Amino acid sequence: MSSPITLSGFNNIDFKSIINLIMEAERQKITRVQAQQKIEQTRISDYHSLSANLTTLQSAFTALESASNFGDLTASVSDTTILTASATSSATKGAFTIDVQSLARPQVTISAERQFGDINAAIIDGGTFSITQHGTTTNLDLTGVESLTDLRDAINAQQSGVRAAIINDGSSADTPPKPFRLVLTSTQAGISGAFSFNDQTSFSGGSAGGVLNLSTDATNGSAKDAEFKYNGITIRSSSNTVGDAIPGLTLKLLKPGTATVTVTDDDSSLQTKIKAVVTAFNAFNDFASTQFKIPTDGTPRSALATDPLLRGINRQLRSYFISDVDASGDIHNLAELGIGLTQTGKLTLDEAALDSALTTHRTDVEAFFSGSSGFAAKISNLIDSYAGANGSIHTVETNTQRTIDSYTNKIQRLEAQLALREETLTKQFAAADRAISQLNSQVNALNGLGNQFRLF
Numbered sequence: 001m002s003s004p005i006t007l008s009g010f011n012n013i014d015f016k017s018i019i020n021l022i023m024e025a026e027r028q029k030i031t032r033v034q035a036q037q038k039i040e041q042t043r044i045s046d047y048h049s050l051s052a053n054l055t056t057l058q059s060a061f062t063a064l065e066s067a068s069n070f071g072d073l074t075a076s077v078s079d080t081t082i083l084t085a086s087a088t089s090s091a092t093k094g095a096f097t098i099d100v101q102s103l104a105r106p107q108v109t110i111s112a113e114r115q116f117g118d119i120n121a122a123i124i125d126g127g128t129f130s131i132t133q134h135g136t137t138t139n140l141d142l143t144g145v146e147s148l149t150d151l152r153d154a155i156n157a158q159q160s161g162v163r164a165a166i167i168n169d170g171s172s173a174d175t176p177p178k179p180f181r182l183v184l185t186s187t188q189a190g191i192s193g194a195f196s197f198n199d200q201t202s203f204s205g206g207s208a209g210g211v212l213n214l215s216t217d218a219t220n221g222s223a224k225d226a227e228f229k230y231n232g233i234t235i236r237s238s239s240n241t242v243g244d245a246i247p248g249l250t251l252k253l254l255k256p257g258t259a260t261v262t263v264t265d266d267d268s269s270l271q272t273k274i275k276a277v278v279t280a281f282n283a284f285n286d287f288a289s290t291q292f293k294i295p296t297d298g299t300p301r302s303a304l305a306t307d308p309l310l311r312g313i314n315r316q317l318r319s320y321f322i323s324d325v326d327a328s329g330d331i332h333n334l335a336e337l338g339i340g341l342t343q344t345g346k347l348t349l350d351e352a353a354l355d356s357a358l359t360t361h362r363t364d365v366e367a368f369f370s371g372s373s374g375f376a377a378k379i380s381n382l383i384d385s386y387a388g389a390n391g392s393i394h395t396v397e398t399n400t401q402r403t404i405d406s407y408t409n410k411i412q413r414l415e416a417q418l419a420l421r422e423e424t425l426t427k428q429f430a431a432a433d434r435a436i437s438q439l440n441s442q443v444n445a446l447n448g449l450g451n452q453f454r455l456f
Contacts, residue, residue: 022425043304051397054387071089074263080259084254094262100254110184110216111214112212114178120148128142129198131184133162133195151182163185166180167183190225274354320378334347337353337357337365
């Protein structure tokens with residue numbers, strides 16, 4: 001590797017500064033290309049934003065494009081302390097009565113009272129304990145199980161369908177008090193979650209029949225299915241949340257009693273979808289207005305200020321939004337839904353007018369928006385021609401990216417040329433520096449000889 005070229009600086013000429021000035025002047029070529037590249041980078045970023053705004057608007061219309069999106073139903077209940085209800089589009093519209101007879105409950109089995117005063121005392125010294133549920137028997141490993149706490153933990157570790165807990169019933173009849181009891185509860189409500197047990201544990205002092213004396217209260221502790229009447233028909237469920245009894249309806253039973261469930265069209269859901277269209281279009285309009293705006297502070301205009309794509313889609317969307325659609329019903333334009341276009345290009349929504357249209361002409365609203373020739377499909381297709389995978393914006397973005405890449409290549413070439421130019425200048429000035437140094441040496445030598453032959 002060759003040694004770097006240096007300038008002596010002994011000749012009172014700052015060659016390095018001269019080189020820097022020359023390079024700074026020639027670097028302006030790169031600066032101009034970088035400025036052009038930045039404009040294109042801003043342009044492609046703005047195209048991305050334009051595409052994102054259009055895609056959001058398209059998504060809002062997609063929610064109105066299919067007739068199935070107009071089938072949303074809602075369920076109301078006359079007494080929500082008895083039950084709540086939710087509906088899907090497969091439910092049947094109308095009103096019906098639900099008479100809740102009883103709620104589903106799990107099996108609860110509890111040990112006898114006044115047995116345990118210390119949950120950590122070593123009382124178990126052997127025996128067996130098993131639980132049978134869903135036809136499967138689990139024999140608990142009682143190795144190391146000595147206390148009531150140990151037994152609780154062993155059950156919870158080895159039996160997933162039954163949970164064990166220790167409660168304090170507050171009993172103080174004994175001295176010392178013995179308020180602790182073991183409670184076994186099925187994790188699944190209803191008869192299908194019921195279980196049986198075989199308690200053959202023994203404890204210090206001996207006790208026939210097991211240390212726990214477990215029992216299930218037939219009235220309040222046995223597993224029970226929920227039971228309700230639907231228009232007089234008795235239905236049973238192992239859960240208080242019933243989703244498979246009445247098509248399209250999910251009921252959550254809360255307490256016994258009678259309530260009326262009414263299934264109707266979900267206008268609020270449809271209103272939300274139409275409002276989403278207004279919001280998305282106004283967001284696009286704000287974006288377009290920002291691009292078209294002429295700055296008053298002297299800063300450059302947006303890269304899309306005069307862009308034909310943005311102006312084209314903006315003009316076409318506005319035209320569509322004030323035009324009629326050849327629909328089969330009585331709704332033919334957005335104005336009849338309470339949607340208007342202001343002078344600033346924004347949409348306004350008269351919610352009362354929209355509510356009235358949905359109440360009196362819901363089928364016509366569906367005909368206006370949905371279907372392959374509906375308003376939603378027309379807007380979606382228009383946007384797709386701009387922002388789709390093969391749309392105009394994608395084409396322009398691809399071309400713009402090629403321009404950016406070409407600028408990158410040009411900058412790299414200019415940088416290489418400048419590096420070579422700087423190296424050449426350095427060599428030239430170094431040679432000049434050496435030549436001047438040699439001349440100075442010769443002048444100094446001649447001056448020395450002259451002094452030797454001075455006559456006066």
